[in-house]
Amino acid sequence: MQERYDPAAVEGSAQAAWQAANAFAADESAPGEKYYCLSMFPYPSGRLHMGHVRNYPIGDVLARFMRMQGRNVLQPMGWDAFGLPAENAAMANGVPPAQWTRDNIAYMKGQLQSLGLAIDWSRELATCDADYYKWNQWLFLRMLEQGIAYKKTGTVNWDPVDQTVLANEQVIDGKGWRTVAVVEKREIPMYYFGITKYADELRAALDHLPGWPERVRTMQANWIGRSEGVEVDFPYGEDTRALLGRDGALRVFTTRADTLMGATYVAVAAEHPIALAAAKERVELAAFIDECKQGSTMEADLATQEKKGLPTGMTVRHPLTEQLLPVWVANYVLMGYGEGAVMAVPAHDERDFEFAQKYSLPVRTVVGSASGQYDTVTAPWREAYGEAGLLVDSAEFTGLDSATAVNAIAAALGQRGRGARRVQYRLRDWGISRQRYWGCPIPIIHCPDCGDVPVPDKDLPVRLPENLVPDGGGNPLAKSASFLHCDCPRCGAAAQRETDTMDTFVDSSWYFLRFASAGNDRAMVDARADYWLPVDQYIGGIEHAILHLLYSRFWTRVMHTLGLVKTPEPFANLLTQGMVLNHIFHRTPATGRRQYFNPADVDLTVDPATREAKATLRSDGSTVTYEGLGTMSKSRGNGVDPNALTGKFGADTARLFMMFTAPPEQSLEWNEEGVLGANRFLRRLWKAVFDHVSAGGAVPGTLVAEAIAGNALSSADRDLRRAAHQTLAKVEDDIGRRRIFNTAVASVMELLNAVGKHAADAAGSQPAARAVRQEALEIAVMCLAPIVPHVCHELWQSLGHGGELWRTRWRQSDPAALVQDAMEIVVQVNGKLRGRVSVASGASDEVVRAAALADAAVRRFFEGREPKKVIVVKGKLVNVVV
């Protein structure tokens, strides 16, 4: 064994050994309970960032740990390879997105492999591979057949200069990112997935996902946004009938049907058909509607925007009183939710109240507080009373409480055919059409005679041409004759392919199922998917809490409905890892753009008195502004290249730093000294094994067992044994149950400190002492194997074992080692720590109590008085109350 720890050599030989043994290939027929460990696959952006260096080792620790626990582990990896950045890079460099993407994949795969991840690379996939996206298309066709996928017009961002559709992220402050032209809204036909059909299922099932963070479940529940209410029809008044030329009713949705008797007007969204009809008669209304359309891009401002509106001049009749109510167009009513129309009850809704005050509309109080006091809502009006309560001035409903009134009013409406209870969701159907090149083609052919014809299964996949280079002016597929022109599969006439591609969220909605059915060219999934699914542990960023995780759940449910997979839910346990943060420094010059500086080039000191941060740039010695901590990003200049980290210290140091500095779910602060600390620990670990081995060789297991069984152990030896076995149990619990790795590492550090002390001890060179130390070092190496696998692979062999630590069964901690002769009991007086006494292990409460009361340090506090009460907590402490 070499004296110096050389990470490059150690990592090279460990990785070569794993590859030679094909160590991480997953086999469905292997023994052990299955364990599917999955980290969210990366987008091949070019190179790994620090977030990846944290994320993937987290999954790897679990995968390696579970393998040592005897589980049959699958840990696959792939590439989320379609998407906009490839098109942008293509435009910048003139390279086709396919080439750019595949080059990036090759490079990043090398980086991932150098991290020593226990991945089954034989199942690797990229979503831009035709044998993957073929099945997107295949399932899309099944969804069309089932009516789950359908076509309707949708709104897109249109750049009038480039004559192209823009993705939302290409719209900045309402302007196109390249042209800076004001973006327009356009209505075009698009395909949708009917996720709202599954809204209730998806929401209800959240309650049965105990392995998901509460936070994520809440976010999804809010996103789905279920609310129970009543839909109410307000019949058209005479004037409305005349204007529209037909009879009918204006439908609204309300969760506060109890306030129906207080409705004094009805408000509709600017895009509502009634508003559009009225606008034909009124110029100022048409102008107002245009204004609303313009302003509607910045969603964050909407909530604070001033309430505005105009009357339509039309009226509707109150469904119960037949009273005529005016219809207004209001900017606070959303077309996208409910019916795009609301009944306005100014007395009991803040928004309606604000609006009514502004336009002098009547306010009518119909609910008072339960105690009968409702003076706050009588004139002069100050605010709306939004709480539930008892109904007043509400005809036959007067005196009912709000909940009862909702039922009674819904029933009354039902009798007249003017309303019914209904559940409303915030969730919209999922529009999947993208007017982009680098994505999965939607398998539809447009025939002049037959209309939209699905591509027959036998013609799948519809291959995306890989040699096109986008130029910013529209979708290159529409200009590619060989892609565009085809024959109608139904009538044979000349036809055109659909040029829209699918949202990349479609690609990532089922890749975890394909990993489990890798290589099957006859079916999307097979029985292997039922073996591996659901994913036992899914790991990824919180930024995917809603869209990706909801779409994947939806897609899995669709496949479940179609009988393709047994599980309705894809991910049993979810771990959302925190981000990697670094300091941000900048200067803002008098003219020009803000300039950012890498934290490595800046000295940051904090004044202990004022707590003010002072940052100076080392190169010129003058001040820079400290912005605080933020995610590592190129634009803020605070990134650290993973290659610089692994190149200098090795993958194990990188992994240890990531696992030790913070628990997985928390954000982690980049810290150069912390990396050095991690590296220092690995060198100490190496040296501890080296010292042990060079002082007389590794002690064979038989001799260790003999020494333990015999009677030769000193009390120092027994203490070390106990520490080792306690560590073993703690690490197993921390990784296996708590999913907290920093404390696991800390406990191994303690063990190593104990080994060092034990070795330095006068009797440390005795054969029995060496045997105990051999065992302790083996335990330390075993505990660290999931976290720093390369160095452990090497040290395990140095300790006299073979090269298969990766599949060595985790040791059970020895109960005999944990037994203690004496235990220390803490003695408190009135809850304050006053002393410690040592008693025999398993001593009775009486003995412990007597020992505590006899202690001189304790007696001082109740000299001459009798303790009022003595509480004994078994094995821990005694509290004397005086």
Place this chain on the structure above:
RNA sequence: GCGAGAGUGGCGAAACUGGUAGACGCGCAGGUCUUAGAAGCCUGUGGGGUAACCCGUGAGAGUUCGAGUCUCUCCUUUCGCACCA
């Protein structure tokens, strides 16, 4: 506005079920080795006090023999949703 978290030394953090607050690491200080430095190694390190002790987990109250942990009020902060009728 609504919802979910978080607040502990100079710093990252630990304390899981109410039971020794600050494990482990970083930083810092002193010592040792060295021609010197780097790297090691050893010791110390929440604040106050010569000491006995006292004070300390954002603030204030409460429950309890005992509260970082439970309850209430408030402050600060992060994240998500945001005119959702």
